[in-house]
Amino acid sequence: xxxxxxxxxxGTMGNGIAQVCAAAxxxxxxxxxxxxxxxxxxxxxxxxxxxxxxxxxxxxADRHAALARIATTTDNAKFADCDLVIEAATxxxxxxxxxxxxxxxxxxxxxLVATNTSSISITKLAAATDRPDRxxxxxxxxxxxxxxxxxxxxxxxxxxxxxxxxxxxxxxxGKVSITAKNSPGFAVxxxxxxxxxxxxxAVQEGLATPEDIDAGxxxxxxxxxxxxxxxxxxxxxxxxxxxxxxYQGFNDPKYRPAPxxxxxxxxxxxxxxxxxxxxxxxxxx
Numbered sequence: 001x002x003x004x005x006x007x008x009x010x011g012t013m014g015n016g017i018a019q020v021c022a023a024a025x026x027x028x029x030x031x032x033x034x035x036x037x038x039x040x041x042x043x044x045x046x047x048x049x050x051x052x053x054x055x056x057x058x059x060x061a062d063r064h065a066a067l068a069r070i071a072t073t074t075d076n077a078k079f080a081d082c083d084l085v086i087e088a089a090t091x092x093x094x095x096x097x098x099x100x101x102x103x104x105x106x107x108x109x110x111x112l113v114a115t116n117t118s119s120i121s122i123t124k125l126a127a128a129t130d131r132p133d134r135x136x137x138x139x140x141x142x143x144x145x146x147x148x149x150x151x152x153x154x155x156x157x158x159x160x161x162x163x164x165x166x167x168x169x170x171x172x173x174g175k176v177s178i179t180a181k182n183s184p185g186f187a188v189x190x191x192x193x194x195x196x197x198x199x200x201x202a203v204q205e206g207l208a209t210p211e212d213i214d215a216g217x218x219x220x221x222x223x224x225x226x227x228x229x230x231x232x233x234x235x236x237x238x239x240x241x242x243x244x245x246x247y248q249g250f251n252d253p254k255y256r257p258a259p260x261x262x263x264x265x266x267x268x269x270x271x272x273x274x275x276x277x278x279x280x281x282x283x284x285x
Contacts, residue, residue: 002112002169003027006085008075008099010041010072013116016144018176021043021056022066022171023145029071029078038072045070048145054143065127069109079106080155084169086138088116090242096120097128104129114138119245122155122182135165139186140175144231150175153186183251194241196234197228197258203278204260210278228278232271240265 005021007014010032018030018041032038049066051056058066069174079085085107089099096115104113112134126135137153150170163179168182170177176220180187199213208216214226231239239261246255264270265276273276 001164002083002172004082004084006031006082006103007077007088008032008076008085008103009088009090010038011088012044012142013043013140013144014211015041016142017086017088017140018070019048019066019145020173020175021047022069025069026173027069027071029073029082030060031076031078033074033075035072038074040071042067042072051121052145064079071161074105076106079103079111080108082111083115084112084165086114086116088140091118091120091238093120093124096125100129104131107131110134112136112165114166116140119185119193119242119247120156121184121249122153123157126155126157133159134162136162137182137186138170139188139272140168148174148176149188150177151186151188152177152179153182154179155182161163177283184246189242193239193246194255196227196231196239197243197255197261200258200261202229203228204258232277232279234271235273236261236270236277237265 001012003029005030007028007030009017010030014030018028022028030038030041043218045234046067049058049063053060069251076081085103087096087099089095096117100113105149113131114121115137118139122137126132129135132155136158139151141147141155142147169176178187185193202208202213203210210228214228217223217226240257243255243257247257268274269276272281275281
């Protein structure tokens with residue numbers, strides 16, 4: 001049974017995963033490269049839990065207990081007693097492989113390892129570890145505390161036991177899991193990201209304004225958020241990385257990234273995290 005969780009990365013995805021695990025009663029060790037990054041991540045978790053208290057979805061005592069279950073450190077050696085370690089670093093294959101090799105050297109032989117990648121081959125990442133049969137993709141969705149889905153991706157080497165434990169873990173933290181084969185984008189992003197990319201092509205061609213495109217998809221297709229606002233939330237650099245993985249992985253021109261997407265990333269207009277994307281969010285966004 002999985003009781004102790006390690007998380008690599010205290011950013012948006014990492015701190016969100018830490019929050020839901022701690023709130024579910026699991027012990028969490030969150031690692032990042034600096035104390036400042038860890039402090040920012042914990043501040044986000046604390047504020048998020050406080051909002052739940054204010055909405056009467058959690059008691060203040062439960063909030064304090066959840067925070068107490070999260071330990072932060074810059075030392076990967078602290079993962080030694082974890083049952084499962086989830087890598088939630090930047091969507092960069094070389095970086096992920098480097099991190100996975102490093103953390104595997106610190107783990108117990110029976111510990112499971114997961115990656116939160118949204119597009120990179122699980123089979124390839126598993127092959128870089130010392131435990132490919134105990135490796136699985138766990139694709140969380142942003143914002144993690146609010147999104148119900150956890151997409152599980154089996155690599156060629158992933159064992160049935162690892163998959164079963166991942167399904168049980170998803171249920172333990174209150175997520176509904178679906179399972180996809182290892183293929184660029186898996187199931188959800190295989191459909192979602194090309195749709196967003198097509199919306200960017202539509203803006204590039206002057207078909208409609210970002211506001212009208214988003215309004216059309218919200219009001220005409222009942223989407224809770226428009227594709228361009230969603231792209232800004234995901235991060236345009238992340239969107240570009242995903243589309244490039246699709247383009248290379250499928251060798252199909254229908255997945256080529258929109259030139260406007262490339263240009264906006266080159267300009268540093270990455271969406272909410274930089275305050276400017278298809279929409280302006282101000283310096284505080």
